[in-house]
Amino acid sequence: MFAKSGIGIAGAVILGAQLAGTAAAADTVTLKAGTFLPSVDRIWYPHIRTWIKRANEAGAAHGLQVKMVAAGFKAMNPFQMGNAVKSGVLDLVHLSGTFYNKLLPIADAQKMSTVPVQQQRTNGTFALLRPLHAEKMNVHYLGRWGDGVNFHFYLTKPIQGASLKGFKIRGTSVYQSFIEALGGVMITTPPSQAYAGLERGVFDGLGWPLWGIHAWGWQKVLKYRVEPGFFTAEVSVLVNLDTWKKLTPAQQKVLNDVQIRLENEFGTKREETNKSQRALQARDGVKAIVLEGAERKKFLETATRAGWADVMKKDPVNGPKIRKLTELK
Incomplete structure (x- = not known):
């Protein structure tokens, strides 16, 4: 039968394998x-x-x-x-x-x-x-x-204590309640537009995790990172x-x-990546502003208070439930 069709036994085997492969791909x-x-x-x-x-x-x-x-x-x-x-x-x-x-x-x-x-x-x-x-x-x-990877505020000019008064910060809803609680103003843009905004002075800094500012080239226009970090x-x-x-x-x-x-x-x-990212930022001129003592305490307590208040406002039914489940005592 195969010989008469001009395919031959060997060709039929190859054709069968190809069809089987096509069927398998179609089923994927x-x-x-x-x-x-x-x-x-x-x-x-x-x-x-x-x-x-x-x-x-x-x-x-x-x-x-x-x-x-x-x-x-x-x-x-x-x-x-x-x-x-x-x-x-x-x-x-x-x-x-x-x-x-x-x-x-x-x-x-x-x-x-x-x-x-x-x-x-x-x-x-x-x-x-x-x-x-x-x-x-x-x-x-x-x-x-x-x-476990904290967020930070990255700035083009230094802050004095736990305050963002007079600062415009690029961010999303992650940061909004905290920025406003510290006296700052938040501006929302996609990450891809942040470089231009920083370069032109549209805002004075941004919020981002400790990892990854180099992916966007922001280390070229940012000068400071505020410590400690906050949220996750x-x-x-x-x-x-x-x-x-x-x-x-x-x-x-x-x-x-x-x-x-x-x-x-x-x-x-x-922790290894945390250390390497801090070193990389320092190498490229992003200096750490380390809040200490009462200012550090104020900064972290404001983050916790403002962050959870935002959650409760957005979902007063499920907010208390998830706080009970996800906040270590």
């Missing part, structure tokens, strides 16, 4: 991923790159692949990514709560957490957050990472709920396993 589910972090970032984004690599390696046997299609502002405005994953334009995002808190106000609360994510998985925090994410955003809350960075991992429900249990397990591995590994080199 490819999740479109996005993140607010630019792929050129050398501190934060490598964690996402590793996350995707591991998901693809483990997912290959289960017909699951993840493809990054929107990394950073050039691909999609981070403030639109919450709606994108809600609607299914994106299947999966690594996204901080500040970029989707208009859809889910309680998302901002994780900046206040002093409880490790591993404990959150078992103490009721995930049990609280997952139904809220599903109801308000049509997403499955897979987990979070980045905890967090990157939530969300999967469109319709997409999640269509995945097989094996595919869901791949994503869960990869996420938990990242959460467990993230803290192992955190």
